[in-house]
Amino acid sequence: MKSKLYQVSTMKALMMGDYFGGITIKEVLMKADVGLGTYEDLDGEAILYKGKAYSFRADGKNYPANLNDKLAFFSGAKMDIRAKKEPIVFNTYANLKKQLLSHIDKNYFYLIVLEGRFTLKTRTCPKQKKPYKPLYQVAEEQVTFDYQDVDGVVLGFYCPEYFDGINLKGFHFHFLSSDLNKGGHILKISSKKCTFRISKLNNYQLRLPQDNLFNKMNLMKDLTSETKKTEG
Numbered sequence: 001m002k003s004k005l006y007q008v009s010t011m012k013a014l015m016m017g018d019y020f021g022g023i024t025i026k027e028v029l030m031k032a033d034v035g036l037g038t039y040e041d042l043d044g045e046a047i048l049y050k051g052k053a054y055s056f057r058a059d060g061k062n063y064p065a066n067l068n069d070k071l072a073f074f075s076g077a078k079m080d081i082r083a084k085k086e087p088i089v090f091n092t093y094a095n096l097k098k099q100l101l102s103h104i105d106k107n108y109f110y111l112i113v114l115e116g117r118f119t120l121k122t123r124t125c126p127k128q129k130k131p132y133k134p135l136y137q138v139a140e141e142q143v144t145f146d147y148q149d150v151d152g153v154v155l156g157f158y159c160p161e162y163f164d165g166i167n168l169k170g171f172h173f174h175f176l177s178s179d180l181n182k183g184g185h186i187l188k189i190s191s192k193k194c195t196f197r198i199s200k201l202n203n204y205q206l207r208l209p210q211d212n213l214f215n216k217m218n219l220m221k222d223l224t225s226e227t228k229k230t231e232g
């Protein structure tokens with residue numbers, strides 16, 4: 001099915017430190033050809049683009065993922081090739097979000113892909129060891145990168161507010177440069193030259209983690225401010 005958001009684990013489980021790998025890249029590729037997330041042990045920001053997966057790690061390098069690498073959290077979809085490319089210019093992340101919102105019915109999921117030249121700040125987190133610390137503590141160790149006028153793709157999702165805690169409400173974007181050397185979770189972004197494609201996702205599938213930590217978590221805990229601080 002094309003118009004489906006396929007998700008692995010929940011945002012709150014990730015926030016609370018469930019970095020166990022729940023699914024392999026090989027399995028995910030059967031469900032999605034584009035997507036984003038994070039790997040087992042939080043070892044790199046994940047981006048899946050055109051059926052290939054990459055891991056942008058704390059050393060500032062982007063690595064092609066192996067089919068057996070595992071993801072701890074993932075949102076993915078199948079790209080709708082009929083989605084029209086339209087030009088867009090924005091000087092802040094807030095402005096990009098504002099413009100995209102005018103194309104969105106707020107109670108649905110959307111896949112958004114931007115292609116062009118970007119100036120941006122991204123982040124990634126260092127690889128974690130067990131027992132895992134919560135993500136809002138790990139985020140203090142996050143590594144950031146500033147890129148000026150880099151060609152590449154920005155890929156992400158819009159999730160409705162009522163999915164808060166299950167996924168990240170609102171927008172979530174990752175970057176992959178055309179030369180495949182740069183990437184990360186986007187904190188700031190602007191572009192004078194790019195196009196965007198947006199496709200509505202009417203269906204949703206959630207694969208819950210199978211690990212024991214998830215089984216014991218209190219997932220009713222309110223982590224609104226921690227999530228805002230960590231994911232931006």
Ligand SMILES: [Zn+2]
Nearest residue numbers: 172173174185
């Ligand atoms: Zn991210």
